Amino acid sequence: MNDLKFFAQQLRKPSGDFAGTIAEKMGEGNRPLYDLVMKSMQIKDHDSLLEIGFGSGTHFPDLLAKADGLRVAGIDHSPEMTKLAKTNNKQLIESEQLTLHTGNSNQLPFENSSFNAVFCNMVIYFWNDPVEHLNEIGRVLKPDGIFYTGMRTRESMLQFPFTKFGFNLYSIDEWKTVLQSHWFTVVRELRQIDPVFDDDGDRVQLESVCIAAVKRS
Numbered sequence: 001m002n003d004l005k006f007f008a009q010q011l012r013k014p015s016g017d018f019a020g021t022i023a024e025k026m027g028e029g030n031r032p033l034y035d036l037v038m039k040s041m042q043i044k045d046h047d048s049l050l051e052i053g054f055g056s057g058t059h060f061p062d063l064l065a066k067a068d069g070l071r072v073a074g075i076d077h078s079p080e081m082t083k084l085a086k087t088n089n090k091q092l093i094e095s096e097q098l099t100l101h102t103g104n105s106n107q108l109p110f111e112n113s114s115f116n117a118v119f120c121n122m123v124i125y126f127w128n129d130p131v132e133h134l135n136e137i138g139r140v141l142k143p144d145g146i147f148y149t150g151m152r153t154r155e156s157m158l159q160f161p162f163t164k165f166g167f168n169l170y171s172i173d174e175w176k177t178v179l180q181s182h183w184f185t186v187v188r189e190l191r192q193i194d195p196v197f198d199d200d201g202d203r204v205q206l207e208s209v210c211i212a213a214v215k216r217s
Helices: 001-010 016-040 060-064 081-090 090-094 131-141 174-181
Strands: 048-052 071-076 100-103 114-120 141-152 184-191 197-199 201-204 208-215
Touching: 001 016, 016 081, 016 114, 016 141, 016 184, 016 208, 048 131, 060 071, 060 090, 071 131, 081 100, 081 114, 090 131, 114 131, 114 174, 114 184, 131 174, 141 174, 174 208
Parallel strands: 048 071, 048 114, 071 100, 114 141
Antiparallel strands: 141 208, 184 208, 197 201
16 A cells, blocks of 8 residues: 555655656656647647646657747646756757746746646646636636646546545546636547556556636636
8 A cells, every 4th residue: 555655646746766767657658648638739830838747848849849939838846857857858948949847836937828728637636726726727828728638537547546545536527617617618628548558467448538628718
């Protein structure tokens, strides 16, 4: 049980000697979900984007290749992840296409109406009070900006015993209700069944979901 609790804590906030290992594991496991979110996002030239919880940041080159003149910011509450992502993206940071910050999404260090889109993957499970995070996301989005939530279905997540330690799981309908009660109107939803993968000897298949919600005027 202690190992499961420790792993859950690391997924919430990678830290210490284990941070690099957990970042690699999250990157591999969440790649199908990240691809789904990228498919869902309607990115235009010169958009400004914010990612909450960027992890190792190895995906940023792919994101910035989606359109011309993009400006991307990221925030992660793990100092180790910020350091790792900065190492992995030195050229993008030097060219000022990418800026990375350490901090929490309930206190975003950005001006009002800064971004055309905000997105996160596998982050909402760790928001003890989602309203304070959604309030900040709504504040920094431009009028009619879109918030993209990347998540797995509750049934998928319950395959993992560590989710009993500090994970706030949602059904798809539950998360839509949260969004529509605070700032947002859900405009579309994409789902996919991910490839089967090996999880310490167990064969696991997850269902990924991206929910796009527009900021209400």
